[in-house]
Amino acid sequence: MRQRKLTEEYQNKEKDKYPEIYGRTKTTFSGFPYNVILKNGADVSREERTAAFEDLWAEGGFRFWLGNYIDLFTNRITNEHCYEFWRDKTRQRISDPVKQELLAPTKPPHHFGTKQPSLEQGYFEIYDKSNVELVSLKDNLIVEVTENTIRTSDGVEHDVDIIVFATGGISQINLKGSDGGLLSEKWASRLQTYMGVATVNYPNMFFLYGPQAPTAFCNGPVCCWITKCITYLHDNNITHIEASQEAQEEWSNTVDTIFSGQLFSETKSCYNGANIPGKKIQSLNFTGGLPAYLERINDVAEKGYEEFILDGKPAAAYA
Structure with missing residues (x-):
């Protein structure tokens, strides 16, 4: 992760850049202050990929994971080379061959980055100690x-x-909708939301850090959107807002379609629910990138929150 102590001088200098940094995060795929490499790793030579990996590795932080080639999660060639690079770098930190194979296997146990990698500092050095058994x-x-x-x-x-x-978090709250049904029962067979912020039969309920939004990477844009939506409802004396069934179905299909074309869909992880036996496997996040998500939710807002039901009527009735 390349963590380091920051001097007061450095912090003050960076704080002056906050407006620029926050503005930039809205334009990058993952919502971080840096973007992915905007070309396919599979289209360049192995030597060029290795050089790019070296630069990302040296910069540290999340860059090697979320600032990598744009096809890292869609192309096997790029992903396999990325794993090989990570494996070789990691093995340099482990002296025991048995621990090397357990912690950084020769063959990837899953596509690199489709499970959260160890975002660490000193993690593998601890395992390498002679008094530590794995x-x-x-x-x-x-x-x-x-x-x-x-x-x-x-x-x-x-x-x-x-x-x-x-064990992670365990959801035990029983949210009952306007139709009397429980949310846990509705989502048992298939998770469905509209833009990751609302769901049918739950009026005036918005999700923060919810499913089918770009939640794994960032939550700020959703908070801002919900705040503006509530302000719009207040200013227009609207007391009821609810996602429509058609909008929810369309959005959920969009999320699933994007996910099915990515390597995430082939990995058992908490990103798709496959880590829980019996749970339906589907994307729990919108994985199409923050700019695409912002374009969609902002377009909906600019059109008066179309495809929502406002006070029992389609939003178009208020246009």
């Missing part, structure tokens, strides 16, 4: 937790002092 649960599952050990499927009992449960 147990691969892919090869030996946990079968029992006893008072002082964890037993794996190979029969080995591993002594433990502390167990950290990194």
Whole structure:
């Protein structure tokens, strides 16, 4: 990640650039202050790709992941070369050949970047310490937790002092719609929203950091859009807003179509729900890039929030 201490002088200098930086983030694919490389990695030589990877690696941060070639998540050639570069760089930090293969396998376990990579500093150096043992649960599952050990499927009992449960968030809230149905039941067979900010039968309810928006990368634009929408409703004495079924279906199909053409669709991850047994696999984020998303939501706002239902009538009735 190339984290470093920032001097007060440097921070003050960068703060002067805030308007420029925030303006730039609206024009980049991931909503970061830098864009992807606007050409396909598969169209250039391996030598040119390697040189680009070296530059991104040296800059640190998220750049190697989200500032890479524009076809990183759609082209196998670019993605495989990117993984090979990452693997070789990572293996230089691990002296034990067994740990090398577990932490940075010869063959990629999935397409690079389609699961969140380890955004770390010193992570692999910790594993490389002689007093650190790495147990691969892919090869030996946990079968029992006893008072002082964890037993794996190979029969080995591993002594433990502390167990950290990194289970993630669990949604237990039962949101009931205007039709009496539960949101969890509606989304069980297929997640559907309109632009990632609203869903049918839930009037006056907006999502922040919600599904089918570019949520994995940025949330600020959605917050701004919702604020402006509420202001519009207030100024026009509109008390009810709800997504229409047609708009929701169209948006969800758009999200699924973009996702199906990307390498994300071939990886079991939290980005598509495949990390949870039995859950429907589909994109939980809009992966078409922030500029395309902003163009759509801003166009809807400029047209008086068309395809929403306002006070029980289509938005066109207020035009």
